[in-house]
Amino acid sequence: MKRGANIGGLIARAADKQGLKLEGGDVVVVTQSIVSKAEGQVIDLDKVKPDEFAKRLAKQLNKDPREIEVILHEAKEIVRLRHVLVARTHHGFVCASAGVDHSNVDHGKVTLLPRDPDASARRIRKKIEHECGIDVAVIITDTQGRAFRMGAIGTAIGISGIKPLMYLRGKRDLYGKKLRSKVIAVADALAAAGVAVIGEAGEGTPVAVIKGAMYKKGKGSVHELIRPREKDLFV
């Protein structure tokens, strides 16, 4: 993926080539790494000069000090520091290494998360709309670890054309009982589903299309998925 690449257009043409008919309402799941690369969110580690603090941390974490320097730059707050560095990014995401990733990019380089992932998702969506004349939902995902659970799953980091949360307050369950404040993170569930299809290391197809998913169309932001600091019991 080259800097400046038109991902929305590439998706539209790739779908066409594969005989996959993109339709209105489809959910297009795109992995962070191709978006970051298209947006030039790539750092050449050879050009990074780690400071003393980064060097010290790198020793503790057994990591490349230049990568730590980049991580610290992306972090607004260090949330945990033990065998991994868990940080809150400037977007508000709490994730390992502040989203800095050395997989699926040239050796000696790392990708940063897109600066404004909702805007990235919107651009992809608009391009698909322009090229195919249909309105899809777009979810940009990052594969992130979780507290309490082993392993990582696809997580939404940028969205467009989808309400990320489904509020069940006041709805009734199968027994007609009012459900108390159940809120489903639809965008995260679809992100996990999409990444499960895309598979492990991207495998050459870092995009998934989910058809028939249940979600509400509309203007939404990934920030609705970030638990505010004061409501979070674990940061």
Added chain:
Amino acid sequence: MKRGANIGGLIARAADKQGLKLEGGDVVVVTQSIVSKAEGQVIDLDKVKPDEFAKRLAKQLNKDPREIEVILHEAKEIVRLRHVLVARTHHGFVCASAGVDHSNVDHGKVTLLPRDPDASARRIRKKIEHECGIDVAVIITDTQGRAFRMGAIGTAIGISGIKPLMYLRGKRDLYGKKLRSKVIAVADALAAAGVAVIGEAGEGTPVAVIKGAMYKKGKGSVHELIRPREKDLFV
């Protein structure tokens, strides 16, 4: 769902009725509530006598003291206590209310998580094998909240016939670079995907079938998905 119900058999027959062909390798996602009910993991709150501690906690949390009494009984450890009670269950799951749930069950009753959810999943899988002659994977899910993120998603609490984690250690990404210790929680991703299809309040169809999913067959346990206490930065 009646106590003693044969869920595997019900799924096989429901699929048949709906013209859905269950095939070997399909992933059958089943929600916790029907499994708990079939296994008699239901508590009538009228028969619960809360002790003084439960009463005090209930006041603090603005909850039914009898429900708190049940939650404390299911909890091996209280992990957080503020507006919700986050507990580690006797299985090892860290979740709100120790998995005690009052949705999708008769008024005045709550469901507990299955006692041995892997065994529950195995029984369902064996029944489907018996009735349809095919080997599927079964994932029992609970809709759980997350640290850092708003909203809940489907999470695996019991599995059979699937390796829950996919280890990418040593695999190479698209650039031929060795991936460092990436571990994907496939069973959780499929649980989230399944619950996203099942939707909100069960909607009458608390089972989903996922076809064509990428996972490794084999003996696996949901305990592989539980982060050991010493490796967890957030409990």
